Amino acid sequence: MIQKMFKGIVKSREEQRQAVLLRKLMRQEAEIGGQIFGPVRPGGRREFFCLDKHTWVWHEEWDDEKGVRQVKTTRYDVRADQIIKSQDGNYTHVTKQEALNLREAARIYRERTSAEIYNNVKSA
Numbered sequence: 001m002i003q004k005m006f007k008g009i010v011k012s013r014e015e016q017r018q019a020v021l022l023r024k025l026m027r028q029e030a031e032i033g034g035q036i037f038g039p040v041r042p043g044g045r046r047e048f049f050c051l052d053k054h055t056w057v058w059h060e061e062w063d064d065e066k067g068v069r070q071v072k073t074t075r076y077d078v079r080a081d082q083i084i085k086s087q088d089g090n091y092t093h094v095t096k097q098e099a100l101n102l103r104e105a106a107r108i109y110r111e112r113t114s115a116e117i118y119n120n121v122k123s124a
Contacts, residue, residue: 028117033109054078076102
C-alpha cells in the first residue's frame with residue numbers, strides 16, 4: 001500500500017517538473033517570437049507563439065499616448081482551408097496577405113526557436 005502511494009507521489013512530482021519545464025520553454029518561445037516583428041515599445045511586452053498544432057497567438061501590451069495600458073491578443077486558428085482570426089471576441093477570416101505574413105512569421109519562429117532554444121541549427 002505504501003509503495004503504491006509513494007509511486008503516485010513520485011509520478012506527480014515528475015509530472016509537475018515536466019509542466020514547469022514546458023511552461024518555461026513556452027515563455028522562451030513566446031519571447032523569441034515577439035522579437036520577430038521588430039523592437040517592442042518601451043514598457044511594452046509582445047509575445048508570439050504556437051499554442052498547439054493549429055493555433056498561433058500574438059499578444060501585445062503597451063501604454064498609449066495617455067499612459068493607459070492597452071492589451072491586444074490575437075489568436076489564429078489554422079484550418080485546412082482557411083485561417084480564422086479571433087480578436088476581442090470577433091472572428092474573421094484573414095486576408096491572403098495576412099495569411100502569407102503569418103506563414104512567414106511562423107517560418108522564422110520555427111527557425112529561431114529551433115536554433116536558440118533547442119540548439120537545432122539547420123545544416124546548409
